[in-house]
Amino acid sequence: MRIHCFHVMLACCLSLPAAAQERIALNQDGFYPAGPKLAFVTGHLPGGPFYVLTENRADTVFKGTLGPETASRNSSTVTRRADFSALRQAGRYVLSIPGVGVSYAFPVRAHAMEPASIAALKGYYYLRSNMPLEVAYAGPWQRPAGHPDTAVLVHASAADARRPEGTVLASPGGWYDAGDYNKYVVNSGISVYTLLAAYEDFKPYYDTLRTGIPESSNHLPDILDEALYNLRWMLTMQDPQDGGVYHKLTNAAFDGWVKPGATTLPRYVVQKSTAATLDLAAVAAQAARIFGAFEKEAPGLADSCRRAAIAAWNWAQAHPAVLYDQDALNKRFAPPISTGTYGDNHVEDEWFWAACELYTTTKEKVYRQALEKRISLPVSVPDWGHVQLLGYYTLLRTGAVGRPALKDSLLRLADGYVNALQHTAFATVMGGSTKDFVWGSNAVAANQGMLLLAAYRLTHAPRYALAALDNLDYLLGRNATGYCFVTGQGSFATMHPHHRPSVSDGVVPPVPGLLAGGPNPGMQDHVHYGHTAPELAYMDDAASYASNEIAINWNAPLVYLCGGIEALQRDLGLAR
Template sequence: MKNHYLNVSVCALITLLFAACAKINPPVNELYRFNQLGFYPSEEKIAVLDTVVSGPFYIKELNSGKVVYEGLVSQPRLSAFSEKETVVIPFSQLRTKGTYFIEIPEVGKSLPFEIKDSLFSSLSKASLKAFYLQRSGTAIEAEFAGKWERPAGHPDTLVRIHPSAATAVRPAESLISSPKGWYDAGDYNKYIVNSGFTVGILLSLYEDYPQYAQSVSVQIPESANQTPDLLDEIWWNLEWMLSMQDPSDGGVYHKLTTPSFEGMIKPTECKQPRYVIEKSVTATLDFAASMAQASRVFAPFEKDYPEVSQKMLQASIRAFNWALQHPDALYNQRKMNANFKPAVSTGGYEDRSATDEFFWAATELYITTGNDKYTSYVKEYLPESFILPVWGNVSGLAQMSLIRHRDKLEKEMGSLSDSAGKQLINYADSCLAGVELAPYAAAYGRSSKDFFWGCNSDKASNQGIAFLYAYRLTNDRRYLTNALHSMDYLLGRNATGYCYVTGFGHKSPLNPHHRLAASDGIDEPLPGFLVGGPNPGKQDGCEYPSLVPDEAYIDILPSYASNEIAINWQGMFTYYVMALDATLRDIK
C-alpha cells in the first residue's frame, strides 16, 4: 500500500514538473502570423493570432527570455468570407533592435523574429537577382548563381517563322535569330505582351528611385560596367524584344514559343522547334511603350550602350505607326489554330481591346519626345479612374508615368497628370475604408475578390505600390504604413502562414511550378521568386487543402494556378520591395 501511495505521489510530482517546465519553456505554436523577415525599429509592428484568445501577451528576448514588452490582444476580428476569427497583437512601441518571440500563456510562443534596420535589403536584391536566374540563351554561371548554375539553353538563333507570321520577305519556316530575354514564367517561352509589361514596371522603378537603383549591386556579369544592375538586367530582355520587330513594317510578333509546353525538363533537354507567332496590336503597342520609356532611361548610359537609346526610340515610333494601321489585330489563338499549323497551345496573352495599350504607348512617346501628335491619343484613352496595372490592362502604367513626370509636363498634359494623381489617391483612400477591422491588419485580403490567379502580385503588390505613390504625392504617413502592412501580409501575416517568396522566412514555397527549379536536381527552389498565391478558382485541377479564398493555396509542383512564378509578378514585387526598401532605409 505504501508503494502505491509513493507511485501516485511520484506521478503527481512529475506532472507538476512537466507543467512547470511548460510554463518556463512553452511550446512553439504556428498560429502566430507575422512578417517572417521581421520589423523596422521605427515602423508599426503587428502580429496576428489565427485563433481567438483574450488577455495579455508578452514579447521576450530570445536569449534571455526577459519580458521587454507586454500588452493586450485586440477584440476578435471576423473574416468577411469565412467563419475564422483572429486577434491582433500590436507592439509598435518596442523599438529596440534584437531577436524576440511572442508568448501568450494559454497558447504558447511564436517562432523568433528580428527588429532591425535595412529589413528588406536582402529580399530586394534577391527579387532582382531572380531575373538573372530566369535568363534564356546563356549559361548561368556559378560565380553569380552559386549552386544554381546551369549550362546555356534555348539559344534561339534558329527560330522558325510560323505560317501565321509569314510574309513574302519572311516565308513560313524560314529562320530568324531572336536570342536572350527572360523565360516568361514556369515555362520556357517568351511573350512580348508580358515582357513589355514587366520591362515597363522595372523601368518605372528606376525612374521613381534612381539614386537607390544606382546603389544596388546584385552581382551579375555586367556589374563591372558603369550602368546600374537594374538597367543591365532590363537590357537583357530589351535586346530580345528588339529582335521580335519585323524590320519590313515595324509590327511585333506576339510571342516566341514551342507549339506546346515542354515537360518538367532542363532547358538543354528541350527538343521542340521554336516559332515566332503572328503580329498583334497589343504586343506591338506594349513594345512601343516600353521602348519609348527605355529610350529616355538609357540615354545617360551611352558609354555602355552606344546608340541604344535612339535605336529603341525609332523602334517605338515604327511600332506605334504599325498599330495605327492595324488597330484590330488582336491575337486570338483559337482562330489562328483554325487557319494555321502547327497548332499552338502555350500562353495566349489575349485581349479584347487595345485602348489601354494605345494610352500607355502614346503617353510614353509623348513624355520621351514631347511631340504633340501623341496628345490626342492620350486624351482619347485616358480612363475615368485609376486602374491597377496588369498585363491585360496597362492603363495604370501610363497613369503612373503621367504622375511621375508631372513637373515636366506642360498645359494640357500637366492637367491630365493632375487628374491621374487625384484618381490614384481616390483609389488608395477607397482601399483604406474599414482597414482598422481587417483580420490580418492589412488593407489587402479583406474581400474574397482579392484572391485569384496571380493575386500576390496583381492585387497585393499592386495595391502596395499604389499606396507608395499616394505617399509620394501627399506625404501622408497612412499610405506608407499600409504599404508596409500589405508587404507584411505577403511575408507571413496571412491565413496560410506562408511567406510567399522562395528562400525567405521560416515557411516559404519549396515546390513552385517552375521548370528551371523542378529540373535542376537541387532540393531548394531558386530563391527570391514570388509565387501566385491563394486562388479558389484552382484552374489547375489540384486538390487544395481549403477553398476558403485566403487559404486556397498549395505548395506542390503541379499547382500552376496558385504556385507558379512569372516575370510580370516578379516585376511588380521587385518594384514593391525595392521601393519600400528605398523609402524606409533612411527613416529612423
C-alpha cells in the first residue's frame, strides 16, 4: 500500500538526534523482495506502530506494530521487533518509529547480498602482499607492491643441515594475514579451504561471479584466482627436500603504522610445525581435485598440489607432534619472534581434516584408516585451531564416506543453534550464548552461518538457511552496536579497522570488503571501549586490535555466507 504520510513523518521523524539511527538495528545492505525483513529498536519504549517510508519520506509503503519487549542475555539492552516481511516492492526505504526516529536507508531488491558477496571476496585482493594494486582495480586504494619476500632468511628455529640459519629463500605472494604484514600457514589453511569450499558448494554461482580483479578476464572463476594467489605462497613454504612446512613468514616484530613494504627489516621463515604441515596437506589435496578440472587454465597445478599434499602428510607422519611454542623458541633462538603465534597444542583435528581431504582426492586406504581413527572426535563451529568440522563438510559434500552418524552429528549441532534463536533479543543465532563473543566474534557468526547452510544443503529444510541469513543480517547491522561490520558496506560501517594499509594510505575510507573482528569483552588491547557487556564491547578504533582488527580467516566464512545466500535465493523463495 502507498499512504501519503507527510504529517506522520513530521510527527515521528523530525528534530530527533542522528543517534536514533543507531537505535534501529537492521541489515543496512537490504532485503530480498520475498524474504524476511526484520529490524529491532533498542531501548525502553512503549509498543505501538512503525512505518516503512520511501527514502525521500514522502510516502508510507507499510505500517506495522512493534513486537513485545525482549531483554538481551548479553547486555542490558532491550529490543522490540519490527517485522515488515510483507513488504515485497523493490525500492529504497527507511523505517520510522514514533518517539525514536528513522533508520538508515536500505534497499529491497533481488540479489540483495551480491554487493557484500563481491566486496568480501575482493577484500582479499587488497591484502595481496607482493604485487602492485593498480588504480584500474584498486581505485583510491592503489599502492605499490608490498613485501617482495624474494629473499627471506631461514630463522635459527627452522635451520637444518641442508638449510642452515641465514639461508636465503624465496617465498613471494600470499595475503597479509590481518592488520599486520606477516603471513601464517595455519591461518591460511582454514581461509583457503573456506574459499575453495564455497566454490565446491556453489559452483554455478561462482563460475560467473566477477569481482574486478586483474584475473577477471581469464577463464578461471575469480574465487579460484584469489584462493590460488595464497595457495601458491603456501606451497613455497614447504621444504621440497622433506615435505615439512614452515609455520610462518614474518618480521621478528610487528611493523609500525607504515605502508606495505615501507620497511626493509629482515623477514624469516620460522620453525616447521605439524599443524602447518597438515593444514597444507589438507588444502593442497582439496585444491588438487578442484583444479583437476582446469588443466588448460592451470597446467600441472593439480598434480603439483597432490604431490605436495602427500609429501606434507608423510612429513607429519614422521613428526606427529612438532608444536609451535613461540615462548620456548625465544629462549633458545635469536632473534626473538613476537608476531602472531597461531600455536595449536592439539592437532588430532588437523590429522582428521587432512586425512579427509587426502582420502576424498586419492581414495587411498591409508587415509581412510587415519580418518576412521579420529571420526568420533567432538565437533564445533570451526576456527583456525578447531578444524574437525571441515573434514565433516568434505565427507558429506562428496559422499566419500557414507556414515549417517556424520550427518546426524552436524544436524544436532545446527539444531542447537536454530532452537536457541527464538530466545535472542535480535532473533539471530549469533548471541545465543555469551560464549559467542570472543576475539573474532564476527567470524563466529559467519561460521555459524556456514554450518547452517551445510545443514540446509543436507536437508533442504528452509529453517537452517533462514537462520544463516539472520546471522548475515547481524553482521550487516542487526546487532546491539548498530554497526555494519563490513568496511565499505551499509551506512554506518566500521571506519577505523586495525589494519595498517587502511591507516597509512591517506585515504579516509578504509580498504573495503573487510570484516571487523566484532564485540569482544576480553578487551585484550586495553583500549577504553565505552561498553563492556559482551555484545557491546566493540570500539571502532584502529588501536582496538581485540575488537576491530581484520583477518583472512574472518573474511572467508563471510564470503561463503554471502555467496551461499545469493546462490540459494531462488531455492529459498527470497526472490521471485
